[in-house]
Amino acid sequence: MRELDFLGATMLQLLGGVPLTVGLTAGSVAVGAVLALLLALLRANSRPGAALVSAYVFVFRGTPLLLQIFFIYYGAGQFAFVRASVLWPFLREPWCCALLALALNDAAYASEILRGGFAAVPKGAVEAGRAVGMTRLLLLRRVVLPLAIRQALPAYGNELIAMVKSTSLASLVTLMEVTGIAYAIISETYRAIEVFLCAGAIYLVLNFALTRAVAVLEAKLGPAGT
Amino acid sequence: MTRGRGFFPIIRSWSIAAVAALAVLAGPAAVPALAKDYSHIVIATEGAYPPYNMHAPDGKLIGFEIDLGNNLCARMHITCTWIAQDWDSMIPALNAGKFDAIMDGMSVTPQRLKVIDFSIPYTQSPTTFLVLKSSPLAKMPDTGKRVSLDDDAAMKAAIAAITPALKGKTVGVQVATIQYNLLHTYLRNVVTIRTYKTTEEHDLDLASDRIDAAIASTSYFVSTLNKPGGNQFVEVGPLFTGGLLGKGTGVGIRKSDPELVAMFNQAIEAAKKDGTIRALSLKWFKTDISPPN
Numbered sequence: 232m233r234e235l236d237f238l239g240a241t242m243l244q245l246l247g248g249v250p251l252t253v254g255l256t257a258g259s260v261a262v263g264a265v266l267a268l269l270l271a272l273l274r275a276n277s278r279p280g281a282a283l284v285s286a287y288v289f290v291f292r293g294t295p296l297l298l299q300i301f302f303i304y305y306g307a308g309q310f311a312f313v314r315a316s317v318l319w320p321f322l323r324e325p326w327c328c329a330l331l332a333l334a335l336n337d338a339a340y341a342s343e344i345l346r347g348g349f350a351a352v353p354k355g356a357v358e359a360g361r362a363v364g365m366t367r368l369l370l371l372r373r374v375v376l377p378l379a380i381r382q383a384l385p386a387y388g389n390e391l392i393a394m395v396k397s398t399s400l401a402s403l404v405t406l407m408e409v410t411g412i413a414y415a416i417i418s419e420t421y422r423a424i425e426v427f428l429c430a431g432a433i434y435l436v437l438n439f440a441l442t443r444a445v446a447v448l449e450a451k452l453g454p455a456g457t
Numbered sequence: 458m459t460r461g462r463g464f465f466p467i468i469r470s471w472s473i474a475a476v477a478a479l480a481v482l483a484g485p486a487a488v489p490a491l492a493k494d495y496s497h498i499v500i501a502t503e504g505a506y507p508p509y510n511m512h513a514p515d516g517k518l519i520g521f522e523i524d525l526g527n528n529l530c531a532r533m534h535i536t537c538t539w540i541a542q543d544w545d546s547m548i549p550a551l552n553a554g555k556f557d558a559i560m561d562g563m564s565v566t567p568q569r570l571k572v573i574d575f576s577i578p579y580t581q582s583p584t585t586f587l588v589l590k591s592s593p594l595a596k597m598p599d600t601g602k603r604v605s606l607d608d609d610a611a612m613k614a615a616i617a618a619i620t621p622a623l624k625g626k627t628v629g630v631q632v633a634t635i636q637y638n639l640l641h642t643y644l645r646n647v648v649t650i651r652t653y654k655t656t657e658e659h660d661l662d663l664a665s666d667r668i669d670a671a672i673a674s675t676s677y678f679v680s681t682l683n684k685p686g687g688n689q690f691v692e693v694g695p696l697f698t699g700g701l702l703g704k705g706t707g708v709g710i711r712k713s714d715p716e717l718v719a720m721f722n723q724a725i726e727a728a729k730k731d732g733t734i735r736a737l738s739l740k741w742f743k744t745d746i747s748p749p750n
Contacts, residue, residue, distance in 0.1 A: 305658065305661050305662075308661065308662070308664075308665030308667065309661070309664075309665065314665060314666065323665075323666075323667055325651075325667075402654075403654065405629075405651045405652060405653060405662075407652070411652075414545050414632065414633075415632055415633065415652065417545065417546070417549065418545050418632055418633025419568070419633065421548045421549050421552070421572045422549075423546065423549040
């Protein structure tokens with residue numbers, strides 16, 4: 232019975248970190264999505280833009296998120312000119328730094344996913360749009376984006392799940408989300424397996440809800456009758 | 458992908474998962490009975506807690522504990538191998554049999570004694586605060602005054618003296634340390650506590666003014682103050698010892714290895730008597746933090 236009490240108490244403590252985990256995920260995914268759309272459009276519409284975006288994607292996809300968080304939080308704070316700049320009140324906060332790193336990282340992955348979505352839009356659909364006299368913006372809004380997003384959704388769902396798990400790195404910069412709290416409990420009780428089991432269960436539930444939401448969205452956006 | 462941190466290797470079937478869950482519910486896993494041969498042991502350290510232990514530029518482990526540990530091993534006529542290991546999983550890994558001893562500035566505390574055994578202490582150094590010289594906290598009262606946590610009245614007076622200065626400030630501390638316990642026990646309603654994976658990280662945040670003070674043992678702050686940029690810091694506040702801060706740092710050893718504890722005790726006693734610990738302490742800390750005889 233004492234074991235169950237311990238698991239219960241651990242679970243309660245870990246649940247205290249859920250708002251931070253969810254908040255970090257939601258915030259970084261929202262900022263990341265806007266950035267990703269801009270990056271994908273830049274890549275599709277100009278040659279120098281494409282080179283710039285592929286360099287960005289190369290760097291952020293090719294280095295560990297752990298290092299990115301570390302550089303943004305501890306790295307930036309090393310320079311006096313950064314500390315004197317208008318950005319410092321923002322970069323001073325661990326929450327903002329973690330959000331920035333997660334969002335930049337998410338944008339790199341999501342822009343690649345969107346690129347795939349754009350590539351999958353049938354040429355005929357675009358030509359049909361042009362034929363009826365749609366402007367570029369209207370064509371983008373009414374034809375290209377809806378089709379591209381629909382194509383990209385399954386892969387983007389994967390990315391969302393990865394983002395939930397990526398927030399576990401925020402404890403590196405003193406944020407006590409679920410994994411951070413788990414580490415703190417372990418260092419007090421030295422019972423790593425039980426605590427990580429509880430933490431794992433929380434991530435599983437969060438991601439279950441997320442996959443269901445994406446599946447519902449997929450069904451809604453799909454062509455009628457499928 | 459190399460992004461998130463996975464928690465578990467893939468569990469292949471539900472039956473294995475169920476057995477694992479049952480094993481967890483049944484209590485701490487029993488350490489497999491190994492043949493007790495101590496002619497060769499593995500000692501774990503962090504490699505990130507200078508000058509106790511650190512990585513040299515060429516990647517080798519160096520420091521006070523490496524020198525002392527090798528000296529103790531020579532006295533015990535055994536061979537020792539060092540490995541670097543994360544601080545926060547140090548004790549579970551010891552109990553899981555990944556290595557045989559911990560030498561990582563780990564203080565002997567009642568809480569840790571529930572889970573592992575310790576040798577007699579090989580260092581004892583007080584805990585204090587570190588702040589920027591330019592900070593208003595640089596004038597914290599009771600600086601340099603020794604306060605024992607075992608003396609209730611003195612402790613109450615000391616906390617009352619520093620509370621006005623610390624009110625509403627943010628203090629950085631390494632997670633799962635005796636210093637964290639001190640903050641949590643005596644000052645949790647006064648300061649905001651921010652926890653770090655390593656002590657070096659709270660030094661970085663102190664330098665960049667993200668936190669108002671850091672708390673750690675004076676033996677650690679010696680290394681901070683001697684690093685480039687160390688002259689911007691100053692140690693302030695009382696020198697805390699005793700109570701939940703423990704009896705000093707000892708070698709952490711599994712409870713199933715009392716013979717190894719006895720071997721270390723004898724070697725540490727001898728190293729204390731012939732002045733080895735004192736000499737090594739002066740070499741690495743520039744001050745004597747060897748435990749009293």
